[in-house]
Amino acid sequence: MPNDPQKTGLFSIASAIARQRQGEVRTYLNDAYRGRYLLGKRATMDSPGLAIIVQIDPALLIEGEELPAWAHVRLSLDGDTVLDHQATGSGAAGSILTQPYFSKIVDSQSQPFMVDVTRRLSVADIVNRPWIGGFALASLLVLLLLLFTRQLKANARKLQQDAREAERRAHLQEHETRLAHALRVNALGELASGIAHELTQPLTALLSQSQAALRLVSTDSPDPALLPKALSANVREAKRAGAMLKRMRDYISKREQKPVLADLNQIVADIAELVRADLEKRQIGLVLDLATPSPQAIVDPIEMEQVLHNLIRNAADALQEADTADRSIRIETVMPESGAIVRVTDTGPGIGAEALPRLFEPFFTTKIDGMGLGLALCASLVERIGGHIDVRNHPTGGATFTIALPPVEQHLKAAQ
Amino acid sequence: MKQFQIYLIDDDEPVREAIKLLLQTYGMTVETFGDPATFLAHVDPKRPGCILADLRMPLISGLQMHERLLERGIGWPTIMITGHGDVNACRRAFKAGILDFLTKPIDEQVLLDAIHSAFQTLERVLEKVETMELLRSLTEREREVLDMVCRGWATKEIAVALNVSARTIDAHRANIADKLGTSSVADFVQLTSAGAEFPRR
Numbered sequence: 001m002p003n004d005p006q007k008t009g010l011f012s013i014a015s016a017i018a019r020q021r022q023g024e025v026r027t028y029l030n031d032a033y034r035g036r037y038l039l040g041k042r043a044t045m046d047s048p049g050l051a052i053i054v055q056i057d058p059a060l061l062i063e064g065e066e067l068p069a070w071a072h073v074r075l076s077l078d079g080d081t082v083l084d085h086q087a088t089g090s091g092a093a094g095s096i097l098t099q100p101y102f103s104k105i106v107d108s109q110s111q112p113f114m115v116d117v118t119r120r121l122s123v124a125d126i127v128n129r130p131w132i133g134g135f136a137l138a139s140l141l142v143l144l145l146l147l148f149t150r151q152l153k154a155n156a157r158k159l160q161q162d163a164r165e166a167e168r169r170a171h172l173q174e175h176e177t178r179l180a181h182a183l184r185v186n187a188l189g190e191l192a193s194g195i196a197h198e199l200t201q202p203l204t205a206l207l208s209q210s211q212a213a214l215r216l217v218s219t220d221s222p223d224p225a226l227l228p229k230a231l232s233a234n235v236r237e238a239k240r241a242g243a244m245l246k247r248m249r250d251y252i253s254k255r256e257q258k259p260v261l262a263d264l265n266q267i268v269a270d271i272a273e274l275v276r277a278d279l280e281k282r283q284i285g286l287v288l289d290l291a292t293p294s295p296q297a298i299v300d301p302i303e304m305e306q307v308l309h310n311l312i313r314n315a316a317d318a319l320q321e322a323d324t325a326d327r328s329i330r331i332e333t334v335m336p337e338s339g340a341i342v343r344v345t346d347t348g349p350g351i352g353a354e355a356l357p358r359l360f361e362p363f364f365t366t367k368i369d370g371m372g373l374g375l376a377l378c379a380s381l382v383e384r385i386g387g388h389i390d391v392r393n394h395p396t397g398g399a400t401f402t403i404a405l406p407p408v409e410q411h412l413k414a415a416q
Numbered sequence: 417m418k419q420f421q422i423y424l425i426d427d428d429e430p431v432r433e434a435i436k437l438l439l440q441t442y443g444m445t446v447e448t449f450g451d452p453a454t455f456l457a458h459v460d461p462k463r464p465g466c467i468l469a470d471l472r473m474p475l476i477s478g479l480q481m482h483e484r485l486l487e488r489g490i491g492w493p494t495i496m497i498t499g500h501g502d503v504n505a506c507r508r509a510f511k512a513g514i515l516d517f518l519t520k521p522i523d524e525q526v527l528l529d530a531i532h533s534a535f536q537t538l539e540r541v542l543e544k545v546e547t548m549e550l551l552r553s554l555t556e557r558e559r560e561v562l563d564m565v566c567r568g569w570a571t572k573e574i575a576v577a578l579n580v581s582a583r584t585i586d587a588h589r590a591n592i593a594d595k596l597g598t599s600s601v602a603d604f605v606q607l608t609s610a611g612a613e614f615p616r617r
Contacts, residue, residue, distance in 0.1 A: 193500070197472075200499035201428045204521040208434035211524040215441040230437060237430055280472065 005032040010053065013040055017051040025110035025363055029080050035059070037082050039110065039363065041371075052371065058083040060172060072118040082113065110363065176380055177257050183377060184306055185252050187313065194277030195248055202241040209234050247274060250302060257300045259385055261408060264304075264333045264340055265294035271305040272331070275312055284319050285328030286312075295333050295340035297405040299385055307378045307389075311344040311401045314374070317367065318348035318399070338407045345400040350393040359391055386410070417532065418539050421465030425449045425481070426497070427473045431520075435468070438524060439531070452481035459485070464492055464542060466534035471498040471505055479505075479512055486513070491541060493534040497522060547610045553595050561588045566605045 009032035017040040020026055028038045036055050043050035058075055062085060075083040102117040188195075213230040216222040247270060272288060279286050312329055319327045326347050334341040351359065358364045360379040365372035382389045387405040394400050422439060424446055426432045436446040449455040452469070453476060467485075469478040476484075482494050493515040498505065506517045515537060516530045554562065557578075564574045571589070575582040593599035596607060 197499040200520045201431055204499075205428075205430040205434040207521040207523070208431075208438045208527075212434065212438035212441050215438070219441075226437070233430060233433065237434075240430070 009033060013038060013053065014051050016040070017042055017053070023368055027077060027111045027113075029077055029082060035083070037077070037111075043369075059085065060168065070119050074116040074118070076114045076116070077112070087119075173257070173384070176377070176384075179373070180257075180303060180306060180377060180381060181252075181254050183373065184302075184309075187306075187309060188248065188252050190313070191274055191278050194275070194279075194281060195244065197277045197281075198244050198273075199241055202237040202244075205237045206234055206241075209237070244273070251305065253302070255302070257303060257384075259298045259300050261296060262299050262301045262304070263294040263296055264299075264342055264405075265290045267299070267301050267304050268308065268331050268333060268342065270301075271308045271312070274305075275309065275316075279312075279316060279329070282316060282320060283327065284316055285326075287328055287330040289330060289332040291333045291335050293335075295335040295342075296408055297340045297385075297387075298408055299387075299405065300381075303381045307381055307403065308342065308344065310374045310378050315344060315346035315348065315399070319346055322348045324348070324397075339410075340405045340407075342403045342405075343400055344403075345394060345398060347398045350397055351391065351399050356391065356393070360389070417535055419444060420535055420538055421463055422446045422468060422531065423449065423455060423459070423465050424468045425452055425455050425473070425478070426470040427451055428470070431470075435522070435527070438527075442528065444531070452476040452478070452484075456481065456484055459490065461488070461490055464538060466531060466538055467492055467494040468531075469494060469496060471496045471509065472500070479509060479514075482512060482514065493537040493541070495530050495534055544610055547607050550596050550607065554592060558588050558592050558595075561585060562592050562604060562608065565589065565592075565601060566608050 009030035013028045013030060016028065017026070020040065020042055022042055025039055025041045028040055030038065033055065036057055039054040039056060041052045043052055062073065070087050071085075072087045073083065073085040074081060102115070104115055106113045106115060209230050213227060213234075216227050216230065251274065268288060268290060272286060276286060308331065312331075315329045319329070324347055328347055330343075330345045332341075332343040332345070334343065352366070355364075355366055360375050361372070362376040363372040364376075379389050382403055382405075385405065387403060390402045390404070392400055392402075422444055424432055424435060424439075425448075426435075427450055429450065432448045432450070436448055439446045447465075449458070452473060456476075467482075469481060471478040478494075478496050478498075485492070485494075491513075494513075495516045495518060496509050496514050497518045497520055499520045509517050515534055518526060518530060551559070560578070561574060564577065569577070571582050571585045575585045578585070589599075592604075596604070598604070
């Protein structure tokens with residue numbers, strides 16, 4: 001479709017992105033994308049012809065609960081409006097006064113928006129004041145009645161708003177789940193060669209064992225003990241390969257997020273199996289230090305694996321460049337007095353002081369070909385189940401990421 | 417063909433057991449080790465064999481193990497097995513003097529061919545070692561005489577060159593024949609050229 005305005009818009013943006021610096025993220029507005037803005041970044045060094053363009057609906061950025069109902073928010077870039085969010089609370093319609101409240105340019109190189117927040121004063125705001133006491137009793141009664149009906153209407157509106165809010169939240173969560181899935185599939189590519197190696201082992205055993213068994217049955221007087229031994233070894237090896245494939249398939253399966261009561265040790269062991277060969281190839285040690293009995297938490301096991309995988313990958317990347325003799329990653333599970341903790345520590349150079357506080361921000365990255373989504377997603381996935389993720393540099397070098405999960409009882413209570 | 421001991425080093429136990437079982441059905445003697453360090457600690461230079469080792473193992477790789485064996489004068493033929501068709505690793509392995517490089521899963525016939533060729537190599541290596549020891553048993557003067565004999569010089573010519581009597585040379589030649597177990601000049605030539613060729617590394 002040569003006349004598709006969105007396509008034309010994308011082309012003009014793409015040509016502008018081509019002139020960006022490597023690693024730079026810039027915001028673009030385009031008439032074809034009304035009410036949206038686009039973030040553009042050049043893809044990796046390896047593929048200079050490609051660009052990453054993220055389309056963002058700023059309306060979804062507004063946290064319903066955090067924004068007061070009276071607020072009228074306007075987001076603009078160089079005078080062009082990106083978002084114009086009208087006040088939802090009472091008095092939005094019959095306003096008689098307008099009072100500017102807040103105006104500031106967002107301190108961000110990639111998204112330098114101007115934010116204007118305005119409060120509109122209404123009749124209701126004024127008549128609600130205590131000095132109304134001077135009015136005659138009759139008028140007061142009438143007014144009270146009036147206010148009462150207003151309140152009823154407001155309540156109804158609030159309910160409607162809550163429903164809309166819940167819907168939007170569900171929508172966001174769905175997006176997040178989809179993004180999580182996409183990143184898992186992406187990450188699996190890096191693991192592919194390691195997994196191929198892991199699958200080769202059982203196949204090697206199967207082949208040699210079967211060929212041995214064939215030779216055994218073709219001899220005149222085979223050792224009666226050897227054949228069953230070979231066959232049961234084959235069964236074991238086939239199951240081992242099957243389990244490996246299942247772990248991989250589960251990891252990239254597209255599915256609803258489903259928090260269940262899970263053993264954290266098992267989750268750590270599962271992801272360790274997936275990454276082991278890759279780390280071995282990169283000559284990075286993996287140490288598991290698991291508490292007994294295993295700490296438990298209400299988590300989605302696959303998403304928890306994903307969070308750990310992300311931390312392991314980052315640690316491995318940091319170690320890859322590190323100039324230390326001991327290159328290893330340590331995963332611990334800890335059972336504190338309440339809740340559960342998983343810690344990932346590496347022996348790398350640690351995290352720079354300027355990067356440390358911004359690590360979990362979306363689109364913040366220190367990697368030349370990174371998108372800056374991994375850790376932001378990690379934080380989001382952990383917070384979704386009531387947990388918290390934190391990072392600090394280790395006194396002896398390297399970084400420690402701590403995932404603190406709420407106690408099981410608390411989650412059950414919250415669910416009721 | 418002469419059969420030798422096979423040393424199999426792989427960190428994956430089921431793989432070890434499967435390959436061992438297969439080779440046993442061919443009547444071969446296989447000793448298995450779970451890691452290079454254990455093998456290095458147990459290897460006996462007096463029990464030569466062919467080495468079958470996984471390239472990628474934790475701590476010490478197959479190649480590093482091979483190098484450590486060479487440092488200890490153990491140059492037995494080594495076959496590397498690997499789960500990856502990694503061209504660079506393969507090139508490094510051949511440069512380091514690896515006899516063969518097999519990719520997992522390994523087919524029976526490919527494995528047998530590699531092992532047979534390893535056995536032949538080992539036989540030659542051991543013969544050379546034997547020859548070396550024979551040549552080393554000669555005195556310096558005997559060695560000098562032997563070289564001249566091999567170059568086709570007559571006893572008298574050697575006597576003149578070394579400024580001794582022909583009888584002395586004859587006595588040396590008798591000693592040489594005694595030590596090497598042959599008096600044929602053709603055998604002398606073969607032995608010395610084999611000895612000169614070894615060690616290559």
